[in-house]
Amino acid sequence: MATTATDRIRRTSVASVHVHYVAKAERKGRTRAEVDQVIRWLTGYSQDQLEALLAAKTDFETFFAGAPAMNPNRFLITGMICGYRVEEIEDPFMREIRHLDKLVDELAKGKAMEKVLRGS
Incomplete structure (x- = not known):
């Protein structure tokens, strides 16, 4: 059975991508704290939980499956990211990945945090 891109993403550690999210945000004058705030808003993890998951090199599949409270307002996240609306x-897992990508992208583009977090 061939490994798909989705399979690779599921097994990728959140920590390995988190550094890129932070670098992207910092290049645009934003902070790691803001990136983490976006992740906590989306998933419901506390900062301590997020730090532990990053340190443990938790993969994305486990990260999203174990999220304490996926934000119901995440469905207000619309638009293009990585060439997809x-x-x-359709794939719920890939939609969650793209929600996260889109939030970090909006943060890096200078959107106000209130707008990035959909007014909450």
Whole structure:
């Protein structure tokens, strides 16, 4: 059975991508704290839980499956990311990945945190 891109993403550690999210945000004058705030908003993890998951090199599949409270407002995240319309992605796992990508992208583009977090 061939390994798909989705399979690779499921097994990728959140920590290995988190450093890129932070670097992207910092290049645009944002902070790691803001990136972490976006992740906590989306998933419901506390900062301590997030730090532990990053240190443990938890993969994305486990990360999303164990999220304490996926934010119901995440479905307000729309638009294009990586060539796909977020709201049209059928695979629930890939939609969550793209929600996170889109939030970090909006943060890096200078959007106000209130707007990035959909007013909450």
